[in-house]
């Protein structure tokens with residue numbers, strides 16, 4: 001699908017030549033080791049058909065197939081909030097094609113937002129120094145209006161999202177924008193229930 | 195390791211003959227389809243070494259290895275709260291060996307609790323009709339005291355946890371106990387930040 005092509009033709013990232021996904025994993029490791037948040041990329045779902053167990057050595061998976069994920073790539077916890085996000089990049093400079101998203105990702109965002117999750121995309125255009133945090137709620141507005149056949153202009157991403165400058169520690173300082181997104185969207189916790 | 199043996203020698207579950215893990219997945223599907231929570235089991239992490247791409251057919255993974263997970267098995271979002279849990283079973287009737295837990299699961303619980311996640315174990319003894327929700331914070335107290343060389347008496351699980359009766363819709367009604375755990379442990383959300 002389109003996404004695979006986009007993700008393979010990756011934009012070289014920042015001054016360090018990292019892929020977007022590696023830069024996010026690196027940032028997650030940084031935040032985790034500094035006690036700021038606990039966020040992981042989910043493993044690729046694989047259907048395992050045949051495993052060899054050679055004597056005295058490690059099990060080897062000999063036949064397996066890629067399965068379609070049900071969710072987005074990243075989730076975790078930050079200050080009591082559930083975070084859920086996707087990483088997406090395009091080689092375009094000024095527009096982000098909605099076809100980079102899959103229906104299952106959209107559906108998952110909708111369900112998580114209904115549970116008051118903090119949901120977003122980390123988006124990159126053909127610009128190695130900038131990543132945008134774009135709220136999933138705005139993405140869903142575009143998706144519902146255009147059913148995937150459209151692009152989001154970069155100026156709209158700038159206006160509705162948060163601009164992150166690629167740095168070093170962490171490479172992508174996305175929690176700063178998450179704080180702002182929480183301040184803008186999260187309902188006050190209603191206290192405990194009984 | 196011990197866990198693998200325990201999980202293979204599975205306790206037949208409830209009247210439906212389900213494994214604990216299948217019963218939890220089924221319950222997660224029920225809660226998700228009813229808009230109650232969004233919780234998934236994480237895929238098994240696999241390191242993929244070789245993939246064949248036969249013409250006109252599906253890619254086949256021909257060589258891959260199991261990797262040690264970094265986290266627990268389940269996470270998701272419920273009413274704005276981050277949920278994180280493990281499923282564990284023993285064939286014992288009256289005590290739960292701490293060696294069923296791995297260090298990485300303990301470490302992960304500790305990090306998630308520090309971020310105000312709602313963390314617990316769904317625990318089953320040799321009793322097909324009952325599952326316990328046992329708070330991770332109490333598990334950590336045991337772990338820190340005994341360093342994995344001990345069992346938790348079932349009466350302690352009953353006292354510090356929540357008893358769930360195996361049912362039908364969902365099979366394991368764990369959210370009822372999550373409500374109680376939240377009421378007991380979650381800090382009031384401090385409102386939005388700036």
Ligand SMILES: [Mg+2]
Nearest residue numbers: 073086087088
């Ligand atoms: Mg992705």
Ligand SMILES: [Mg+2]
Nearest residue numbers: 267280281282
């Ligand atoms: Mg387990």
